[in-house]
Amino acid sequence: MIGQQYxxxxxxxxSTKIGLVDGQRELLDHSSIPTGxxxxxxxxxxxxxxxxxxxxxxxPAAIGVGCPGPLSPSTGIVYNSPNIPGWENVPLRDLICERIGVSTVIGNDANVAALGQYIxxxxxxKADLVLLTLGTGIGSGTIIDGQVFSGHHETGSEWGHCIVEIGGRPCPCGQRGCLEQYASASALAKIATERIGQGESSSLAGNVSAESIVEAVRNGDALAADIWSTACRYLAIAIINIQHAINPRYVFLGGGVSLSGQILLDNVVGHFQAQRWSAHNDQPTVRLAPLANMAGILGAAALARQHVTDD
Ligand SMILES: [Zn+2]
Known part of the structure; x- marks a missing residue:
């Protein structure tokens, strides 16, 4: 509602970011504290x-919170978050609500960030979209008809764990061949370290990271270019599967790896165009997520607003 603040x-x-957003969805002020x-x-x-x-x-009229999951928006409980060690069955919504006395709602961080991109x-x-957050792992959020898609079990869409390689690299989730094992920042570094250890020559040395791989790609390193292109091809396969599952207008690439910019987008779009079907011209537009690290705050505030206004 205009005039209300969220x-x-x-x-x-x-870190944990906290933002004040007005009724027209403008970020008025924000701060950051260590999560610890x-x-x-x-x-x-x-x-x-x-x-x-x-x-x-x-x-405020309401408080929205994005948190690494798995969690239940309906009960407000964070079950156990691999990114916040020690959290087990935390009644996060009620802890905040009871302290401030304001209606509070929680959501999965990637879903909330996707809502921020939509807003x-x-x-x-404004149209249906999927956000892939390429960080240490790969998170994803899906927005359909302006609402976060949570699914029957409230875990939403986990495109980081869609299988892009049958019998491929093992994933801690218990599956093999998950997208996350090829295109996350940690996977890029792991694969490069393995291949260098097997004797492949490269300018990469020492502690290999996604950033150093991107830098090596820019400098013409053949091994880095091969690992990067392979990751982008798997991302393209996932986006084709997203197209056929959801048919969104946009797929946004966010998270730390997306800060590489055009070198990511061009490579993913190239592989996407090379592999996509030609039956219909209904492919999504692939974009870099524009909001950088403010998407979570804006999405959480939008979730709060939806919670109390039926937006
Ligand atoms: Zn997995």
Whole structure:
């Protein structure tokens, strides 16, 4: 509602961002606090409450929180988050709601970030979208008809664990050949380290990272280019599967790996065009996610607004 203000909280493994958003979805102010490894949920909630008090003296209409899952939006409980060690069955929604006395809603961080990307689109371009967050792992969020898609079990879409290689690399999730094992930042570094260890020559040395691989691709390193192209091909396969499952207008590439920019987008789109079907011209537009790290705050605030206004 215009005139109302909403709080968006984006809990990450390293830092937690808190933002104040107005009724027209504009970010008015924000701050960041360390999430802290091994920290008790109550202690983090204390700091979130303090940060909200500093942002506004007027009680917000509602508070939205994006948190690494798995979690249940309907019960407000975070089951166990691999990115926040020690959190087990945390009643996060109620912890915040009871401290501030304001209606609170929680959602999976990637879903919430996808909602943030949707909200930021111009009104005449708002349409169904999927966000792939390419970070340490690969998260994903799906927006259909302006709403977060949660699915029957509330875990939404996990495109990072769609199988792109039958019998491929093992994934901690228990499957083999998940997209995350080829195109996440950690997978890129792991594959490069393995191949260098097997004797392949490369300018890459020392602690290999996704950033150093991108730099090596720019400098013409053949091994880095092969690993990068393979990752982009698997991403393209996943996007083709997304097209046929959901038929969205957009697929956004976000997360740390997407900061590589055009070298990612051009390669993924090239593989996508080479492999996609020709039966219909209904492919999604693949874009770099434009909001960088503010998507989580804006999406969480939008979730809060939807929670109290039926938006
Ligand atoms: Zn997996």
């Amino acid at each position: 709080i968006g909280v984006d809990i990450g493994g390293t 490894p091994g920290r008790k949920p109550e202690s983090l909630v204390d700091d979130i409450v303090t940060a909200i008090d500093r942002l506004t003296r007027t009680p 930021a689109l111009p009104d005449d371009q």
